[in-house]
Amino acid sequence: MLALEDIRYSKNSNDIVKGVSMKFERGGVFGIIGNNGVGKSTIGYIIMGLSEYKPTSGRIILSGEDITNLDVTNRAKKGISLLWQEPARFEGLSIKDYLTLNKKIDIKSVEEALDMVNLEPKLYLNRLVDKKLSGGERKKVELASCMLLKPKYIVLDEPDSGIDIMSLDMIVKIIHYFQDNNTGVILITHRKEIAKECEYSYLLCNGKIFLEGKSDKIIKYYEKTCDSCGHINYAEEK
Amino acid sequence: MDVVKGYEKEFNQLVETYEKNTHDKSLLNPSIANIIVSGNKVVGLNNTPGFRISSKTRGDGFVIIDVNIEDNTKMLMPVHLCTGFLEKKGEQLLKFNYNIGENVKVKFKSHCILTNVEKLHHYMTSDMYIGKNSHVEYEDEHFHDEKGGVFVETLTYAKLDENSYFKTKFYETKTRVGRINVLLDLDLGNYAKADLESKIYGQKDDIIDIKEIMRLNGKHSSGIAKSTVFATDATKAHVINEAYGNAAYAKGHIECNEIVKGHDMSVSTVPVLKVQNEKAELTHEASVGRIKQDQIEILMSKGLAEDEATALIVNGLLS
Numbered sequence: 001m002l003a004l005e006d007i008r009y010s011k012n013s014n015d016i017v018k019g020v021s022m023k024f025e026r027g028g029v030f031g032i033i034g035n036n037g038v039g040k041s042t043i044g045y046i047i048m049g050l051s052e053y054k055p056t057s058g059r060i061i062l063s064g065e066d067i068t069n070l071d072v073t074n075r076a077k078k079g080i081s082l083l084w085q086e087p088a089r090f091e092g093l094s095i096k097d098y099l100t101l102n103k104k105i106d107i108k109s110v111e112e113a114l115d116m117v118n119l120e121p122k123l124y125l126n127r128l129v130d131k132k133l134s135g136g137e138r139k140k141v142e143l144a145s146c147m148l149l150k151p152k153y154i155v156l157d158e159p160d161s162g163i164d165i166m167s168l169d170m171i172v173k174i175i176h177y178f179q180d181n182n183t184g185v186i187l188i189t190h191r192k193e194i195a196k197e198c199e200y201s202y203l204l205c206n207g208k209i210f211l212e213g214k215s216d217k218i219i220k221y222y223e224k225t226c227d228s229c230g231h232i233n234y235a236e237e238k
Numbered sequence: 239m240d241v242v243k244g245y246e247k248e249f250n251q252l253v254e255t256y257e258k259n260t261h262d263k264s265l266l267n268p269s270i271a272n273i274i275v276s277g278n279k280v281v282g283l284n285n286t287p288g289f290r291i292s293s294k295t296r297g298d299g300f301v302i303i304d305v306n307i308e309d310n311t312k313m314l315m316p317v318h319l320c321t322g323f324l325e326k327k328g329e330q331l332l333k334f335n336y337n338i339g340e341n342v343k344v345k346f347k348s349h350c351i352l353t354n355v356e357k358l359h360h361y362m363t364s365d366m367y368i369g370k371n372s373h374v375e376y377e378d379e380h381f382h383d384e385k386g387g388v389f390v391e392t393l394t395y396a397k398l399d400e401n402s403y404f405k406t407k408f409y410e411t412k413t414r415v416g417r418i419n420v421l422l423d424l425d426l427g428n429y430a431k432a433d434l435e436s437k438i439y440g441q442k443d444d445i446i447d448i449k450e451i452m453r454l455n456g457k458h459s460s461g462i463a464k465s466t467v468f469a470t471d472a473t474k475a476h477v478i479n480e481a482y483g484n485a486a487y488a489k490g491h492i493e494c495n496e497i498v499k500g501h502d503m504s505v506s507t508v509p510v511l512k513v514q515n516e517k518a519e520l521t522h523e524a525s526v527g528r529i530k531q532d533q534i535e536i537l538m539s540k541g542l543a544e545d546e547a548t549a550l551i552v553n554g555l556l557s
Contacts, residue, residue, distance in 0.1 A: 087536060088536050
Protein backbone atom coordinates (compact mmCIF):
# COMPACT_ATOMS: atom_id res chain seq x y z
CA MET A 1 0.00 0.00 0.00
CA LEU A 2 1.06 3.59 -0.68
CA ALA A 3 -0.22 6.02 1.94
CA LEU A 4 -0.06 9.76 2.49
CA GLU A 5 -0.34 10.61 6.18
CA ASP A 6 -1.45 14.13 7.09
CA ILE A 7 0.64 15.74 4.31
CA ARG A 8 1.06 19.49 4.44
CA TYR A 9 2.90 21.61 1.94
CA SER A 10 3.51 25.36 1.90
CA LYS A 11 5.25 27.59 -0.58
CA ASN A 12 6.11 31.25 -0.04
CA SER A 13 4.01 31.23 3.16
CA ASN A 14 0.97 29.94 1.24
CA ASP A 15 -0.52 26.68 2.45
CA ILE A 16 -1.11 24.63 -0.70
CA VAL A 17 -1.84 21.19 0.83
CA LYS A 18 -3.49 21.25 4.25
CA GLY A 19 -3.33 17.91 5.97
CA VAL A 20 -4.16 15.34 3.32
CA SER A 21 -4.30 11.60 4.03
CA MET A 22 -4.87 9.12 1.20
CA LYS A 23 -4.42 5.39 0.63
CA PHE A 24 -3.71 3.60 -2.64
CA GLU A 25 -3.58 -0.13 -3.36
CA ARG A 26 -1.81 -1.93 -6.17
CA GLY A 27 -4.20 -2.93 -8.97
CA GLY A 28 -6.71 -0.23 -8.03
CA VAL A 29 -7.63 2.98 -9.85
CA PHE A 30 -7.91 6.00 -7.55
CA GLY A 31 -9.03 9.47 -8.50
CA ILE A 32 -7.86 12.82 -7.23
CA ILE A 33 -10.54 15.14 -8.51
CA GLY A 34 -11.11 18.85 -8.24
CA ASN A 35 -11.10 22.17 -10.02
CA ASN A 36 -7.97 23.90 -11.25
CA GLY A 37 -5.72 25.21 -8.50
CA VAL A 38 -6.95 23.05 -5.61
CA GLY A 39 -3.61 21.22 -5.22
CA LYS A 40 -4.12 18.03 -7.27
CA SER A 41 -0.87 18.17 -9.24
CA THR A 42 1.03 19.27 -6.13
CA ILE A 43 0.00 16.02 -4.45
CA GLY A 44 1.24 14.10 -7.51
CA TYR A 45 4.62 15.85 -7.33
CA ILE A 46 4.83 15.19 -3.58
CA ILE A 47 4.23 11.47 -4.21
CA MET A 48 7.02 11.43 -6.85
CA GLY A 49 9.34 13.36 -4.52
CA LEU A 50 10.19 16.34 -6.77
CA SER A 51 12.77 18.57 -5.15
CA GLU A 52 10.54 21.66 -5.03
CA TYR A 53 7.71 19.67 -3.44
CA LYS A 54 9.05 18.36 -0.17
CA PRO A 55 6.18 18.19 2.34
CA THR A 56 6.30 20.63 5.22
CA SER A 57 5.03 17.86 7.47
CA GLY A 58 3.45 14.41 7.26
CA ARG A 59 4.74 11.09 5.97
CA ILE A 60 4.62 9.00 2.81
CA ILE A 61 4.59 5.27 3.49
CA LEU A 62 5.25 2.63 0.83
CA SER A 63 4.65 -0.99 1.88
CA GLY A 64 5.36 -0.07 5.49
CA GLU A 65 8.53 1.93 4.70
CA ASP A 66 8.74 5.68 5.28
CA ILE A 67 9.91 7.11 1.93
CA THR A 68 9.25 10.77 2.75
CA ASN A 69 12.94 11.67 2.50
CA LEU A 70 13.80 9.63 -0.58
CA ASP A 71 14.66 11.52 -3.78
CA VAL A 72 13.00 10.94 -7.16
CA THR A 73 15.54 8.34 -8.33
CA ASN A 74 15.10 6.18 -5.27
CA ARG A 75 11.34 6.42 -5.35
CA ALA A 76 11.47 5.37 -9.02
CA LYS A 77 13.61 2.40 -8.07
CA LYS A 78 10.98 1.43 -5.51
CA GLY A 79 8.34 1.43 -8.25
CA ILE A 80 6.74 4.90 -8.17
CA SER A 81 6.34 6.78 -11.43
CA LEU A 82 4.70 9.94 -12.70
CA LEU A 83 3.18 10.94 -16.01
CA TRP A 84 3.94 14.68 -16.18
CA GLN A 85 1.13 16.91 -17.34
CA GLU A 86 3.58 18.67 -19.68
CA PRO A 87 6.60 16.40 -20.08
CA ALA A 88 9.99 18.04 -20.73
CA ARG A 89 11.67 17.90 -24.15
CA PHE A 90 15.21 16.73 -24.87
CA GLU A 91 17.45 17.74 -27.74
CA GLY A 92 19.51 15.03 -29.39
CA LEU A 93 17.71 12.13 -27.67
CA SER A 94 15.76 9.74 -29.86
CA ILE A 95 12.44 8.22 -28.80
CA LYS A 96 14.07 4.79 -29.00
CA ASP A 97 16.86 5.84 -26.62
CA TYR A 98 14.42 7.60 -24.33
CA LEU A 99 12.22 4.54 -24.05
CA THR A 100 15.19 2.26 -23.37
CA LEU A 101 16.88 4.33 -20.67
CA ASN A 102 16.34 1.27 -18.55
CA LYS A 103 18.72 -1.07 -20.38
CA LYS A 104 16.58 -4.14 -19.65
CA ILE A 105 13.82 -2.97 -21.99
CA ASP A 106 13.92 -4.75 -25.36
CA ILE A 107 12.96 -3.19 -28.69
CA LYS A 108 9.94 -5.46 -29.14
CA SER A 109 8.40 -4.15 -25.92
CA VAL A 110 9.14 -0.58 -27.05
CA GLU A 111 7.32 -1.16 -30.33
CA GLU A 112 4.35 -2.69 -28.53
CA ALA A 113 4.17 0.26 -26.14
CA LEU A 114 4.24 2.76 -29.04
CA ASP A 115 1.50 0.80 -30.79
CA MET A 116 -0.63 0.96 -27.66
CA VAL A 117 -0.42 4.76 -27.57
CA ASN A 118 -1.27 4.95 -31.29
CA LEU A 119 2.22 5.94 -32.48
CA GLU A 120 3.50 3.95 -35.45
CA PRO A 121 6.92 2.61 -34.30
CA LYS A 122 8.53 2.87 -37.74
CA LEU A 123 7.68 6.56 -37.91
CA TYR A 124 8.59 7.45 -34.35
CA LEU A 125 11.50 5.35 -33.05
CA ASN A 126 14.17 7.55 -34.61
CA ARG A 127 12.48 10.89 -34.06
CA LEU A 128 13.81 13.10 -31.29
CA VAL A 129 12.03 13.87 -28.02
CA ASP A 130 12.46 17.56 -28.80
CA LYS A 131 10.36 20.59 -29.64
CA LYS A 132 9.42 19.15 -33.02
CA LEU A 133 7.02 16.68 -31.40
CA SER A 134 3.55 18.09 -30.86
CA GLY A 135 2.22 18.28 -27.30
CA GLY A 136 -0.02 15.25 -27.93
CA GLU A 137 2.80 13.18 -29.45
CA ARG A 138 5.11 14.03 -26.55
CA LYS A 139 2.43 13.01 -24.06
CA LYS A 140 1.90 9.69 -25.84
CA VAL A 141 5.65 8.98 -25.80
CA GLU A 142 5.60 9.66 -22.06
CA LEU A 143 2.68 7.30 -21.57
CA ALA A 144 4.64 4.60 -23.44
CA SER A 145 7.66 5.29 -21.25
CA CYS A 146 5.61 4.94 -18.05
CA MET A 147 4.13 1.65 -19.29
CA LEU A 148 7.58 0.23 -20.05
CA LEU A 149 8.77 1.00 -16.52
CA LYS A 150 6.12 -1.37 -15.12
CA PRO A 151 5.69 0.67 -11.95
CA LYS A 152 3.99 -0.47 -8.76
CA TYR A 153 2.23 2.91 -8.53
CA ILE A 154 1.75 5.46 -11.30
CA VAL A 155 0.53 9.02 -10.90
CA LEU A 156 -1.23 10.07 -14.10
CA ASP A 157 -1.45 13.85 -13.99
CA GLU A 158 -4.20 14.92 -16.39
CA PRO A 159 -3.37 12.14 -18.87
CA ASP A 160 -5.78 13.52 -21.46
CA SER A 161 -4.51 17.10 -21.50
CA GLY A 162 -2.96 18.01 -24.84
CA ILE A 163 -4.27 14.83 -26.44
CA ASP A 164 -6.98 14.89 -29.10
CA ILE A 165 -10.44 13.87 -28.02
CA MET A 166 -10.29 10.85 -30.36
CA SER A 167 -7.57 9.42 -28.13
CA LEU A 168 -9.66 9.32 -24.96
CA ASP A 169 -10.42 5.64 -25.57
CA MET A 170 -6.68 4.97 -25.76
CA ILE A 171 -6.15 6.68 -22.39
CA VAL A 172 -8.87 4.53 -20.84
CA LYS A 173 -7.25 1.43 -22.33
CA ILE A 174 -3.88 2.40 -20.84
CA ILE A 175 -5.43 2.95 -17.41
CA HIS A 176 -6.76 -0.60 -17.53
CA TYR A 177 -3.43 -1.88 -18.87
CA PHE A 178 -1.80 -0.56 -15.70
CA GLN A 179 -4.54 -2.04 -13.55
CA ASP A 180 -4.23 -5.44 -15.26
CA ASN A 181 -0.50 -5.38 -14.54
CA ASN A 182 -1.15 -4.84 -10.84
CA THR A 183 -0.10 -1.18 -10.91
CA GLY A 184 -1.91 1.16 -8.56
CA VAL A 185 -3.18 4.07 -10.69
CA ILE A 186 -3.50 7.50 -9.09
CA LEU A 187 -5.47 9.52 -11.60
CA ILE A 188 -5.47 13.30 -11.35
CA THR A 189 -8.25 14.77 -13.43
CA HIS A 190 -11.18 17.10 -13.64
CA ARG A 191 -12.69 15.34 -16.63
CA LYS A 192 -15.59 13.05 -15.81
CA GLU A 193 -15.04 10.80 -18.88
CA ILE A 194 -11.70 9.83 -17.35
CA ALA A 195 -12.70 10.03 -13.67
CA LYS A 196 -15.43 7.40 -14.19
CA GLU A 197 -12.69 4.78 -14.56
CA CYS A 198 -11.77 5.23 -10.88
CA GLU A 199 -13.06 2.93 -8.17
CA TYR A 200 -12.41 5.29 -5.30
CA SER A 201 -11.87 9.03 -5.44
CA TYR A 202 -10.77 11.97 -3.36
CA LEU A 203 -12.43 15.31 -4.09
CA LEU A 204 -10.06 18.14 -3.32
CA CYS A 205 -11.04 21.68 -2.51
CA ASN A 206 -8.54 24.33 -1.46
CA GLY A 207 -5.81 21.87 -0.51
CA LYS A 208 -8.09 19.65 1.61
CA ILE A 209 -10.03 16.48 1.01
CA PHE A 210 -13.59 17.70 0.85
CA LEU A 211 -15.18 14.36 0.08
CA GLU A 212 -13.99 10.81 -0.53
CA GLY A 213 -15.62 7.54 -1.44
CA LYS A 214 -16.86 5.54 -4.38
CA SER A 215 -16.16 7.40 -7.56
CA ASP A 216 -19.69 7.52 -8.97
CA LYS A 217 -20.86 9.34 -5.85
CA ILE A 218 -17.91 11.76 -5.93
CA ILE A 219 -18.33 12.49 -9.64
CA LYS A 220 -22.03 13.20 -9.19
CA TYR A 221 -21.25 15.66 -6.39
CA TYR A 222 -18.41 17.22 -8.39
CA GLU A 223 -20.61 17.70 -11.46
CA LYS A 224 -23.49 19.10 -9.46
CA THR A 225 -21.54 21.40 -7.17
CA CYS A 226 -17.89 21.99 -8.05
CA ASP A 227 -18.24 22.19 -11.83
CA SER A 228 -20.46 25.21 -11.61
CA CYS A 229 -18.86 26.52 -8.43
CA GLY A 230 -15.36 27.03 -9.81
CA HIS A 231 -14.64 28.08 -6.26
CA ILE A 232 -11.41 26.80 -4.82
CA ASN A 233 -12.02 28.21 -1.33
CA TYR A 234 -15.32 26.53 -0.65
CA ALA A 235 -13.93 24.01 1.84
CA GLU A 236 -12.16 26.72 3.80
CA GLU A 237 -15.31 28.80 4.18
CA LYS A 238 -17.41 25.78 5.01
CA MET B 239 46.21 11.16 -53.50
CA ASP B 240 49.36 13.28 -53.99
CA VAL B 241 51.63 13.07 -50.95
CA VAL B 242 54.45 15.61 -50.86
CA LYS B 243 57.86 13.93 -51.04
CA GLY B 244 59.71 13.97 -47.76
CA TYR B 245 56.48 14.46 -45.76
CA GLU B 246 55.18 10.87 -45.93
CA LYS B 247 55.76 10.35 -42.19
CA GLU B 248 53.82 13.47 -41.18
CA PHE B 249 51.08 12.57 -43.66
CA ASN B 250 50.68 9.07 -42.22
CA GLN B 251 50.79 10.36 -38.66
CA LEU B 252 47.98 12.83 -39.37
CA VAL B 253 45.85 10.26 -41.16
CA GLU B 254 46.28 7.90 -38.22
CA THR B 255 45.35 10.60 -35.67
CA TYR B 256 42.36 11.60 -37.80
CA GLU B 257 41.09 8.02 -38.01
CA LYS B 258 41.57 7.53 -34.27
CA ASN B 259 39.57 10.66 -33.39
CA THR B 260 36.80 10.37 -35.96
CA HIS B 261 36.58 6.60 -36.58
CA ASP B 262 36.36 7.55 -40.27
CA LYS B 263 38.50 5.42 -42.60
CA SER B 264 37.52 7.15 -45.86
CA LEU B 265 40.24 9.80 -45.96
CA LEU B 266 42.45 7.90 -48.41
CA ASN B 267 39.62 6.90 -50.72
CA PRO B 268 40.74 8.12 -54.20
CA SER B 269 37.22 9.26 -55.09
CA ILE B 270 37.20 11.71 -52.20
CA ALA B 271 38.59 15.21 -52.70
CA ASN B 272 40.73 16.34 -49.79
CA ILE B 273 43.61 18.37 -48.49
CA ILE B 274 45.83 17.51 -45.56
CA VAL B 275 47.80 20.26 -43.89
CA SER B 276 50.46 19.66 -41.27
CA GLY B 277 51.67 22.79 -39.53
CA ASN B 278 52.30 25.30 -42.29
CA LYS B 279 52.76 22.73 -45.03
CA VAL B 280 50.27 20.99 -47.30
CA VAL B 281 51.38 17.36 -47.14
CA GLY B 282 48.72 15.74 -49.28
CA LEU B 283 45.83 16.59 -51.55
CA ASN B 284 43.44 14.94 -53.95
CA ASN B 285 41.36 16.54 -56.70
CA THR B 286 38.28 15.09 -58.37
CA PRO B 287 36.40 16.07 -61.57
CA GLY B 288 35.03 19.63 -61.25
CA PHE B 289 36.88 20.21 -58.00
CA ARG B 290 40.31 21.86 -57.88
CA ILE B 291 42.29 22.58 -54.76
CA SER B 292 45.74 24.16 -54.80
CA SER B 293 48.06 25.69 -52.25
CA LYS B 294 51.12 27.83 -51.75
CA THR B 295 52.99 29.15 -48.74
CA ARG B 296 53.27 32.92 -48.54
CA GLY B 297 56.35 34.76 -47.33
CA ASP B 298 54.63 35.69 -44.06
CA GLY B 299 54.10 32.01 -43.23
CA PHE B 300 50.46 31.80 -44.28
CA VAL B 301 49.39 28.71 -46.21
CA ILE B 302 47.08 29.96 -48.94
CA ILE B 303 44.60 27.31 -50.10
CA ASP B 304 42.41 27.96 -53.11
CA VAL B 305 39.34 25.82 -53.59
CA ASN B 306 37.52 26.11 -56.91
CA ILE B 307 34.43 24.20 -57.86
CA GLU B 308 33.11 24.37 -61.40
CA ASP B 309 29.50 25.20 -62.21
CA ASN B 310 27.05 22.27 -62.04
CA THR B 311 29.42 20.06 -60.04
CA LYS B 312 27.62 17.67 -57.71
CA MET B 313 30.03 16.20 -55.19
CA LEU B 314 28.63 12.83 -54.15
CA MET B 315 31.17 12.35 -51.35
CA PRO B 316 32.15 14.97 -48.77
CA VAL B 317 35.34 16.94 -49.29
CA HIS B 318 37.76 16.43 -46.40
CA LEU B 319 39.80 19.33 -45.07
CA CYS B 320 42.17 17.97 -42.48
CA THR B 321 44.52 20.26 -40.57
CA GLY B 322 46.88 19.11 -37.86
CA PHE B 323 49.90 20.20 -35.91
CA LEU B 324 52.52 17.70 -34.86
CA GLU B 325 55.07 19.99 -33.16
CA LYS B 326 54.82 20.86 -29.46
CA LYS B 327 54.72 24.64 -29.93
CA GLY B 328 54.14 27.11 -32.69
CA GLU B 329 51.69 28.89 -34.94
CA GLN B 330 49.56 27.61 -37.79
CA LEU B 331 48.35 30.25 -40.24
CA LEU B 332 45.84 29.24 -42.90
CA LYS B 333 43.90 31.21 -45.47
CA PHE B 334 41.24 29.46 -47.51
CA ASN B 335 39.71 31.05 -50.60
CA TYR B 336 36.61 29.24 -51.81
CA ASN B 337 35.13 29.97 -55.18
CA ILE B 338 32.04 27.82 -55.61
CA GLY B 339 30.30 28.02 -58.94
CA GLU B 340 26.61 27.96 -59.84
CA ASN B 341 24.35 24.92 -59.29
CA VAL B 342 26.97 23.17 -57.19
CA LYS B 343 26.24 20.70 -54.44
CA VAL B 344 29.05 20.06 -51.98
CA LYS B 345 29.65 19.12 -48.38
CA PHE B 346 32.92 19.92 -46.62
CA LYS B 347 34.08 18.04 -43.56
CA SER B 348 36.79 19.95 -41.80
CA HIS B 349 38.77 18.46 -38.93
CA CYS B 350 41.32 20.33 -36.86
CA ILE B 351 43.43 17.84 -34.98
CA LEU B 352 45.50 19.68 -32.43
CA THR B 353 45.61 17.02 -29.74
CA ASN B 354 49.27 16.76 -28.79
CA VAL B 355 50.58 20.29 -28.48
CA GLU B 356 51.70 22.41 -25.53
CA LYS B 357 51.18 25.87 -26.94
CA LEU B 358 49.68 26.59 -30.35
CA HIS B 359 48.00 29.48 -32.10
CA HIS B 360 45.85 28.14 -34.94
CA TYR B 361 44.57 30.95 -37.11
CA MET B 362 42.32 30.17 -40.03
CA THR B 363 40.52 32.71 -42.13
CA SER B 364 38.18 31.75 -44.97
CA ASP B 365 36.64 33.80 -47.74
CA MET B 366 33.87 31.97 -49.48
CA TYR B 367 31.79 32.84 -52.50
CA ILE B 368 28.78 30.60 -53.16
CA GLY B 369 27.33 30.85 -56.64
CA LYS B 370 23.68 30.99 -57.64
CA ASN B 371 21.48 27.99 -56.76
CA SER B 372 24.33 26.20 -55.02
CA HIS B 373 23.98 24.07 -51.91
CA VAL B 374 26.95 24.07 -49.55
CA GLU B 375 27.35 22.35 -46.20
CA TYR B 376 30.37 22.88 -44.00
CA GLU B 377 30.99 20.79 -40.88
CA ASP B 378 33.93 21.83 -38.73
CA GLU B 379 34.95 19.62 -35.86
CA HIS B 380 37.85 20.40 -33.55
CA PHE B 381 39.95 18.16 -31.34
CA HIS B 382 42.27 20.05 -29.00
CA ASP B 383 44.91 19.14 -26.46
CA GLU B 384 43.58 18.34 -22.98
CA LYS B 385 46.02 20.69 -21.22
CA GLY B 386 44.34 23.74 -22.72
CA GLY B 387 47.33 25.19 -24.57
CA VAL B 388 45.53 25.60 -27.90
CA PHE B 389 44.27 28.97 -29.06
CA VAL B 390 42.07 28.70 -32.13
CA GLU B 391 40.80 31.60 -34.18
CA THR B 392 38.54 30.68 -37.06
CA LEU B 393 37.09 33.52 -39.09
CA THR B 394 34.75 32.87 -42.01
CA TYR B 395 33.36 35.45 -44.39
CA ALA B 396 30.87 34.12 -46.89
CA LYS B 397 28.87 35.71 -49.69
CA LEU B 398 25.79 33.79 -50.74
CA ASP B 399 24.55 34.55 -54.21
CA GLU B 400 20.93 34.27 -55.34
CA ASN B 401 18.97 31.25 -54.15
CA SER B 402 22.01 29.55 -52.65
CA TYR B 403 22.03 27.62 -49.39
CA PHE B 404 24.78 27.47 -46.78
CA LYS B 405 24.70 25.27 -43.71
CA THR B 406 27.51 25.27 -41.15
CA LYS B 407 28.12 23.19 -38.06
CA PHE B 408 30.97 24.01 -35.74
CA TYR B 409 31.62 21.46 -32.98
CA GLU B 410 34.18 21.45 -30.18
CA THR B 411 32.54 19.06 -27.74
CA LYS B 412 34.80 16.06 -27.35
CA THR B 413 38.04 17.59 -26.04
CA ARG B 414 39.24 20.63 -24.07
CA VAL B 415 38.78 23.94 -25.85
CA GLY B 416 41.66 25.99 -24.46
CA ARG B 417 40.80 29.29 -26.02
CA ILE B 418 38.59 29.69 -29.06
CA ASN B 419 37.37 32.60 -31.11
CA VAL B 420 34.78 31.79 -33.79
CA LEU B 421 33.52 34.39 -36.24
CA LEU B 422 31.00 33.71 -38.99
CA ASP B 423 29.98 36.67 -41.11
CA LEU B 424 27.49 36.03 -43.90
CA ASP B 425 26.18 38.26 -46.65
CA LEU B 426 22.99 36.80 -48.12
CA GLY B 427 21.66 37.70 -51.56
CA ASN B 428 18.13 37.35 -52.93
CA TYR B 429 16.40 34.14 -51.80
CA ALA B 430 19.62 32.87 -50.20
CA LYS B 431 19.31 30.76 -47.06
CA ALA B 432 21.70 30.09 -44.19
CA ASP B 433 21.61 27.69 -41.27
CA LEU B 434 24.38 28.17 -38.71
CA GLU B 435 24.95 25.96 -35.70
CA SER B 436 27.77 25.95 -33.19
CA LYS B 437 28.18 23.73 -30.14
CA ILE B 438 31.02 24.08 -27.67
CA TYR B 439 31.73 22.39 -24.35
CA GLY B 440 33.89 24.48 -22.02
CA GLN B 441 35.85 22.94 -19.16
CA LYS B 442 38.39 24.13 -16.58
CA ASP B 443 39.55 27.65 -17.54
CA ASP B 444 38.55 27.55 -21.21
CA ILE B 445 37.73 30.82 -22.92
CA ILE B 446 35.03 30.81 -25.62
CA ASP B 447 34.05 33.67 -27.90
CA ILE B 448 31.47 33.17 -30.63
CA LYS B 449 30.21 35.81 -33.01
CA GLU B 450 27.71 34.99 -35.74
CA ILE B 451 26.49 37.66 -38.12
CA MET B 452 23.81 37.31 -40.75
CA ARG B 453 23.46 40.21 -43.16
CA LEU B 454 20.14 39.58 -44.89
CA ASN B 455 20.78 41.87 -47.82
CA GLY B 456 18.69 40.14 -50.47
CA LYS B 457 14.91 40.08 -50.73
CA HIS B 458 13.40 36.88 -49.32
CA SER B 459 16.77 35.89 -47.85
CA SER B 460 16.54 33.98 -44.59
CA GLY B 461 18.75 32.52 -41.91
CA ILE B 462 18.89 30.79 -38.56
CA ALA B 463 21.91 31.05 -36.27
CA LYS B 464 21.93 28.82 -33.23
CA SER B 465 24.68 28.57 -30.61
CA THR B 466 24.84 26.14 -27.71
CA VAL B 467 27.52 26.41 -25.04
CA PHE B 468 27.86 24.16 -22.04
CA ALA B 469 30.09 26.01 -19.59
CA THR B 470 31.54 24.17 -16.59
CA ASP B 471 34.26 24.84 -13.99
CA ALA B 472 35.87 28.26 -14.62
CA THR B 473 34.90 28.57 -18.29
CA LYS B 474 34.35 32.03 -19.67
CA ALA B 475 31.98 32.19 -22.63
CA HIS B 476 30.68 35.16 -24.56
CA VAL B 477 28.30 34.78 -27.49
CA ILE B 478 27.16 37.51 -29.86
CA ASN B 479 24.51 36.78 -32.49
CA GLU B 480 23.69 39.53 -34.93
CA ALA B 481 21.05 39.66 -37.66
CA TYR B 482 20.42 42.53 -40.04
CA GLY B 483 17.19 42.63 -41.99
CA ASN B 484 18.10 44.90 -44.89
CA ALA B 485 15.71 43.75 -47.59
CA ALA B 486 12.04 43.09 -48.14
CA TYR B 487 10.75 39.78 -46.78
CA ALA B 488 14.11 38.92 -45.24
CA LYS B 489 13.64 36.65 -42.24
CA GLY B 490 16.17 35.84 -39.55
CA HIS B 491 16.15 34.00 -36.27
CA ILE B 492 18.98 33.82 -33.77
CA GLU B 493 19.13 31.56 -30.76
CA CYS B 494 21.68 31.17 -28.02
CA ASN B 495 21.52 28.64 -25.21
CA GLU B 496 24.21 28.68 -22.57
CA ILE B 497 23.98 25.98 -19.96
CA VAL B 498 26.11 26.33 -16.88
CA LYS B 499 27.39 24.02 -14.18
CA GLY B 500 29.69 25.10 -11.37
CA HIS B 501 30.37 28.27 -9.42
CA ASP B 502 33.35 29.89 -11.15
CA MET B 503 32.16 30.09 -14.73
CA SER B 504 31.06 33.27 -16.41
CA VAL B 505 28.80 33.35 -19.45
CA SER B 506 27.03 36.03 -21.38
CA THR B 507 25.06 36.45 -24.57
CA VAL B 508 24.23 39.51 -26.64
CA PRO B 509 21.64 39.37 -29.40
CA VAL B 510 21.64 42.21 -31.92
CA LEU B 511 18.72 42.62 -34.30
CA LYS B 512 18.57 45.51 -36.70
CA VAL B 513 15.89 46.00 -39.32
CA GLN B 514 16.29 48.48 -42.15
CA ASN B 515 13.37 47.40 -44.27
CA GLU B 516 9.81 47.51 -43.01
CA LYS B 517 9.05 44.13 -44.58
CA ALA B 518 11.93 42.33 -42.90
CA GLU B 519 11.34 40.20 -39.79
CA LEU B 520 13.86 39.17 -37.13
CA THR B 521 13.42 37.17 -33.94
CA HIS B 522 15.66 35.85 -31.19
CA GLU B 523 15.65 33.45 -28.26
CA ALA B 524 18.25 33.29 -25.55
CA SER B 525 18.67 31.39 -22.33
CA VAL B 526 21.45 31.32 -19.79
CA GLY B 527 21.27 29.08 -16.77
CA ARG B 528 21.53 25.62 -15.36
CA ILE B 529 19.78 22.59 -16.81
CA LYS B 530 16.06 22.76 -16.22
CA GLN B 531 15.01 20.89 -13.11
CA ASP B 532 11.99 19.29 -14.79
CA GLN B 533 14.29 17.76 -17.42
CA ILE B 534 16.53 16.26 -14.75
CA GLU B 535 13.66 15.01 -12.61
CA ILE B 536 11.73 13.38 -15.43
CA LEU B 537 14.83 11.30 -16.19
CA MET B 538 15.31 10.60 -12.48
CA SER B 539 11.73 9.30 -12.45
CA LYS B 540 12.95 6.64 -14.89
CA GLY B 541 15.54 5.52 -12.33
CA LEU B 542 18.56 7.57 -13.46
CA ALA B 543 20.73 9.21 -10.81
CA GLU B 544 20.96 13.01 -10.97
CA ASP B 545 24.49 12.93 -12.46
CA GLU B 546 23.45 10.40 -15.10
CA ALA B 547 20.43 12.52 -16.03
CA THR B 548 22.58 15.65 -16.32
CA ALA B 549 25.14 13.86 -18.52
CA LEU B 550 22.41 12.54 -20.80
CA ILE B 551 20.88 16.00 -21.26
CA VAL B 552 24.26 17.61 -21.96
CA ASN B 553 25.30 14.89 -24.40
CA GLY B 554 22.03 15.34 -26.25
CA LEU B 555 22.48 19.11 -26.44
CA LEU B 556 26.02 18.80 -27.73
CA SER B 557 25.46 15.85 -30.06
